[in-house]
Amino acid sequence: MKKAICIISGGMDSAVAAYMAKNEGYEIIAVHFNYGQRTERKELECFRNISRSLNAKTYEIDLPFFKLIGASALTDEKIEVPTEGIKPGIPVTYVPFRNGIFLSIAAAVAEKEGATSIYIGVVEEDSSGYPDCREAFIEAMQKAINLGTKDETIIEIATPLVHLKKEDIVSKAVELGVPLEYTWSCYQSEDKACGVCDSCRLRLKGFKKAGIEDKIPYEVVEG
Template identity: 35%
Template structure:
């Protein structure tokens, strides 16, 4: 299955790239510059493509992203600290981001005669990101089947959509993912902050997976209190 992987340079999408390279035919990585808070992650995506020996394309959609206002990932709004499931994390939602990126990716895949587009959405995203849920994935596939009818047959490959980030860490380790060469932090400093939602989730995932976390965090212990608070809320 000739597959293009949408790769942000984060742990999930880099692990997915390694999975596709091991199990299918990886023909390229596709990243998007949508005017996100920092472009640091794109360098990690480029490095992943180089390691795997495939082309890397960056699609500039900054003109679109500049209109998707109100998110801490695109505007001058503080990135909240804490667990992903907290209400404050809705500040990191970029409206319709995955739908926009996937529509472009499917067009490229059809033009390049690819069989599939792979995306690394996972179960931990379901709390606040509606375009990461199984219903969205299936609906998008249905829509693309109509959009490309008679021209191309492209599948949406989302193997992590119902699993946890800890499961991704386990799968990534199995496929030789270099976790230290991935970037998750929303704040884009010289080190992972350890406090934003994606840092907390990353740190927790390695712990639950029982795999050493090679990430250099500014606050390596914040995740303990953040996840404990979330667990307490779930019990109520």
């Protein structure tokens, strides 16, 4: 059976992308990164639940250096997570070159496992403005990965959500039977989602527009 590496954060987008890979007939190898993010414990819990639902082989990889360099509200406690709504530009929740590093490690796992695809749940149009979610960046990474691996290794980076809106992703999740109650999007809280960070706002907007109830608990639900 063909194999796909699925980078699964524990969030909704990566879970949906992994289920899409499963629906395409891939054997799933799930990869998760603990990088000192504020919600590391909750994200790992969600990753394990999602991976079990996919019957996936798993890799849990620790990357402590993100915490050491800081420079992001997700990894540096001295930088506050913004809660006033999404604004133009790159937000302080951007983690420097995170997806580039994740994809590089996933490529090494793919070569070892004989996988032909890497699935990543990046969203360009409705994201928080992260440069490493852009389609052009993913295309460049795919070229670099194939130049930097064995001649017989050919890896495609699949981004099935890249041009979707959040409401489309929610609808796709329901269609595929993704256990959305196992996913977590909040940038700063682990027991109840805050409801006001950029990621919570995008998730709540998506559920509302899709006309579907979000079953995870929130501290605040605006509107």
